Amino acid sequence: MATVLRRAARLEFSGVLSLFSASCRHGRPYALSHVAFNDRHLSTSSKVKVDLDNSNGIAVMKFDNPPVNSMSLDFLTEFSINLEKLELDKSCRGVILTSAQPRIFSAGLDIMDMYGTSPEHCGAFWKAVQDMWLKLYGYSKITIAAINGASPAGGCLMALCCDYRIMADDPRYSIGLNETQLGIVAPFWFKDTLLNTVGHRTTELSLQMGIMYHAHEALKIGLVDQLVPEGKVLSTAVETLGTWLAVPGHAREISKSMMRKPTVDKLLANKEADIKNFVSFITKDSIQKSLGMYLAALKKKKA
């Protein structure tokens, strides 16, 4: 990652940023291009759009990976690179995550990266999921999730990593760690992230049953912090970030680290073992069969 960023910084100096990902799923390189004008810094990378407003230091990252913002290896790589760039950028003071797709914040991890792929691919994919989580959960700057649609599993995890969650008050949208419904198991660091937010009993119920909570239920159990009409999700996130920015930054940052570091350190100490465990679990015939059935059910729902 450091090498990629150094190379990116060099290229950006000449006005255009092009990053080539060796981990691209289809072996195709993808490009990120950044344009700065007036007070805004816009990234027009393909799956994650970044708009940094230099007048207030607020960056909005919009997921734009149709049809459902699933987190593929490419998406995760691009997301983590953008997040790291913003963390290093002194003009950025906080980041809002939201979706450019209608009705969906994120459908979670891309099942196609885990279904019928090689153990090597599964390993690279899981490392990208870990790296995304490590970066976002341990992020030094303020992060707010502006949840403007459905947010199952990995989508919920991403929102849980943020410092504050604002969700659209719409009965069509739900959020939760529903992994058991797919016949898979949320790993310990997904569990810890939920546990740190909603407590032990709710986490136990939530994980065993794979519950997806409607917006009002999510508010009630503390899975999200605030509900607002859909049209106000982003503006409320910007306002809220302003309030957080009024707190002395170093004190807030140390407090965040004090709360989260033990959870982050647990994964750091077990990163390789966790990848091995994931690969051996996900490539089992019985698990592949469950994923296949889940995918078929998703398609059947449409028919």
Ligand SMILES: CCCCCCC/C=C/C(=O)SCCNC(=O)CCNC(=O)[C@H](O)C(C)(C)COP(=O)(O)OP(=O)(O)OC[C@H]1O[C@@H](n2cnc3c(N)ncnc32)[C@H](O)[C@@H]1OP(=O)(O)O
């Ligand atoms: C030690 C082992 C550890 C294992 C841990 C693994 C942790 C896993 C975490 C995850 O995140 S797994 C993914 C969980 N996600 C879901 O269960 C969401 C599934 N999707 C939906 O519920 C719905 O698609 C939606 C998000 C509510 C949107 O509904 P909508 O009706 O608008 O669209 P669909 O017609 O359902 O979908 C369109 C299209 O997209 C495909 N798709 C949906 N979700 C995914 C996904 N997560 N990955 C890949 N593809 C997905 C869906 O199949 C449709 O495809 P087509 O039929 O158009 O080909």
